[in-house]
Amino acid sequence: MTGDPQVASVSASPQHGFSKQTCDTIELVEGFGVAEDAHGGQTVQHLSRIRVDPTQPNLRQVHLIHAELFDDLEQKGFQIRPGDLGENILTRGIDLLGLPEGTLLTIGGAEIRITGLRNPCKQIEAFMPGLLAEMIERREDGSLFRKCGMMGVVEQCGRVAKGQAIAVTYPQKPHHPLEPV
Template structure:
């Protein structure tokens, strides 16, 4: 399927261990089937502490966390000061409405990395521990009163590659019937 370059990477972040925020880096390496090399959420099986306690043998659908930089602008207008990595994302993007993409969309990052979107990041209580009121600020409602999660999207890595700020992002939509992203 045809891939179009529609956005770019603003920042890349990682952090060893399980922490809410991640540290901006000059580049990150994505490893197929595992995630971000050296990151606390890297692994073929679920790494999120809460989910791992429930079922440690589930596949890791949260290998890479992406947030659009446009969310930071929206949060600034609400009085929050958020920088890349603060919300735990590995990749901060610009120019792509990530949450509007369907499940299974492939994003081509930089020269060779490819990730596949698995779902939405559901805002959690840790957001309020980071900054009071942040969880509510990343939730919204559509015209039908359905909850909209704006805390980013999750993905798995399907092709290795080095990723850095200013790299382009190509979007490859899935073939066939498309399903909207749901929380994972």
């Protein structure tokens, strides 16, 4: 990645659905997620996870995707706009998928602790046929490389807006690679 890490766009939606509407700013609330977003809460808010166990802690309070993914997809004929894939924060200039679990992202006064990867699901294919195949890559060792962003929890409140710088603080070693949450 090149350039200084920054916020490319922010999005939220008060209703459960796949895509989110872009906003000027979003408010991150400690232990909750994005204010006025359907996926905010201390316990799981994703409908599929509620059906399994509604008391699970919400490790998916904030969804982040790197804008470089959208650039790559555009080269393959997919037109994806900010918010289309349900992300709250679209970043640029940071290798999100290469960060270890527990990394802290600071944006203004807000802090997000990375908990894991977003697992691509059939909703991506329903949104745009052929897109799911672009979100999962099988590596030579047979493992899957998931490309559709990461999830985090809010450690400190603050407002986030397009153009803000993102500071990265790595956790103590040993680092653990991100797994789906």
